[in-house]
Amino acid sequence: MIRVLFFGPVAERIGNNQAAVAFRPGIRLQDVRDELAAQYPQAFEIVCFAAANGEHVRDMSLPLADNSEVAFMARFSGG
């Protein structure tokens, strides 16, 4: 299982702060994004960044291990 986290404006648009996507061998970060973006298009309009296991990821072809934690995030506004 891939655990997906949402925060702030993305969580608000989804109406939840997490989701789960079934793991399958060879699954990539882009596959998880595509699956969720199809379900929550309004939320993914504002997604600018992705993270896997707490690290920024720019290459969406990153293969994911089972039990990975990923996040799709809007632009940050801390500080």
Next chain:
Amino acid sequence: MKPAVRIQQEDFSQDEEIRALQASSKRMGGIATFLGCARDFSEGREVSEISFDAYGSMALSELDRLRSDAIEKFGLLDARIVHRIGTVKGGENIVFIAAGAEHRVAALEACRWMIDELKQRVPIWKKEITPQGEAWVTPHP
């Protein structure tokens, strides 16, 4: 002594943070600080409070990395970063950054660099709560 990098709900003391920074080295000749506060007016509206959400574990590790990067990049003797989450009222403190170096230029430049980088790479989001409703903040360049 409190850790040099923290994310916390409660307010912080600038004096305590500066004392902790100074205590780390007697070679420190310059300390630059940045204090970010909650404005009670934004985009033409009154703001009563600001609510923060964060990817806590990632935000803390990014802040830790940011501090290490600044120490290396600017040759700092030490640096501290504290960011509040939860709800902050207008006029209250949000974030404190302190950079200590042998000379002022490195301290000043590092302080500016750290707050700019924090806004780019640390997963924290703010929502302004106004009498007319709530809105997530769109970042300023």
